Amino acid sequence: MEWYFYLALVGVGLVAGFVNAAAAGGSMLSLPFLIFLGLPANVANATNRIAILLQNIVGVNAFRQEKIFDVKKDYRLTIPAIFGAVIGAMWAVDIDARTLEKIIGFIMFFMLLVILFKPDAWLKKQAIKTRSAPSFWQYLIFFFIGLYGGFIQLGVGFFLLAGLVLGCGYDLVKANAIKLFVILGYTFFALAIFIYNDQVDWLSGLSLASGNMLGAWLGVKLTVKGGARFVRYVLIVVLVLISAKMLLSF
DSSP, X not given: OOHHHHHHHHHHHHHHHHHHHHSSOTHHHHHHHHHHTTOOHHHHHHHHHHHXXXXXXXXXXXXXXXXXXXXXXXXXXXXXXXXXXXXXXXXXXXXXXXXXXXXXXXXXXXXXXXXXXXXHHHHOOOOGGGOOOOOHHHHHXXXXXXXXXXXXXXXXXXXXXHIIIXXXXXXXXXXXXXXXXXXXXXXXXXXXXXXXXXXXXXXXXXXXXXXXXHHHHHHHXXXXXXXXXXXXXXXXXXXXXXXXXXXXTO
16 A cells, blocks of 8 residues: 555544444444455454554543543443454455445444433433442343454444343443443453454554554543533434445445
8 A cells, every 4th residue: 555545544544433432433443444454354354453453542541531431430331342253353354345335334322322312311411320230131231242342343333332221221421431441341342352263464453453542542632621421412413424424335
């Protein structure tokens, strides 16, 4: 690739990292761009995980510094997601991304309706400190979310936010912090599988990651400052754009 493509990857990563930290859906931008640059879909899917990994290290640390995230209390849902992601990544060696994007388009549209017509569920505040341990069904849900995330990163943040807010009762800001940690946890294992199968373009991935890390830091700062209402507005905008793009591409 020409040198200016790597600069473009930094810029795309900046936007994707901000969107991922403030809400979800950044891989809807970064993954198609990697494919546009000529990477095969399976290599693009694997390479994108480098940016996700480094971005979430920055994002989780920023949320921890803001006292939003406590690893000693908020790690538990990461465990089933890791087991699911390992299986999903093994399935992702040969991926038909185009078919999957159509399915995601319909799912994103459905989740947009949930956010628009049940705003109280997304904005409510919960007594997080008194929360009990996750239930069997919550562990099962996060296993399947991890399965999907290991297979393909596209849109997994939306599923995690839905599970954490609607399924576990977290407010959006807290859910964002836990979401980043869950993805960070399973990405270590998924990326290792992709590396083993020699599907990672390191130069492209690190270029993308440099932008993602800065974008994630900015996204966390604005999320903490703006609160749940800011995150909800970002979610609505992102979901509208993604749903329109995918559904109109038929």
